[in-house]
Amino acid sequence: MDRDSYVYKTPASKLVQVAAIAAEYKGRPDMLMTVIIRAQKVVSAFSKEVASVIAREMDIPMNKVYSFITFYAMLSVKPRGRYIVRMCKSAPCHVHGAQAVVQALEDQLGISIGETTEDGRFTLEYCPCLGLCEISPAIMINEHVYGNLTPESVRDIIKQYIREDVE
Structure with a gap:
């Protein structure tokens, strides 16, 4: 990954919150x-500043933090939307019509996979597998799972999020 892709400004108030979290685990790299x-609930992405604060407060090398946050697909070094729409990319989802669902998502949101809407509300991304083959094709929006999708049903789901009519 290009290190320049994670250079952006994180508000100081957020850095203070992340520092407080990380300080609780000083000298505990296993944590x-x-x-x-916990930090991901405070910041939308792990900027260089956030990674640096975590490294400093936990007393661990910066490259360990960076390696960690770039390894896991659920973590991001780029700011993402309030709603992260993850489309399962597994074979069962593909066989059961995932491409049509993706096309409906891209058309409705006006973005492609890997992008965030201009208003910062939605990010659309693939994930390797949601483990929901029995209800494929499936998506996950933040912590909510939706399965047995069709282009029509996914449009209705996104409309609920646009209206903020979700828990």
Whole structure:
């Protein structure tokens, strides 16, 4: 990954919150995943500044933090939308019509896979597998799972998020 892709400004107030989380685990590199999961609730992405704060407060090397956050698909070094729409890319989803669902998502949101809407509300991305083969094709929007999708049903789901009519 190009290190320049994760250079952007994180608000100081967010950095203070991340520092407080990471400081709880100073000298505990085994707790890096816990810190990152908690920090992800504070920041939308792991900028260079965020990674640096975590490394400093936990007293671990910056390259360990960077390697960690770039390894896992659920973490991002680029800002993402409020709603992250993950489309399963597995063979069962593909066989059951995932491409038509993706096309409907891209058309409705006006973005392609890997992009975020201009208003910062939606990010559309592939994920290797959601483990939901029995209800394929499937998507995950933040923590909510939707299966047995068709282009029509996925449009209705996205309309709910546009209206903010979700829990």
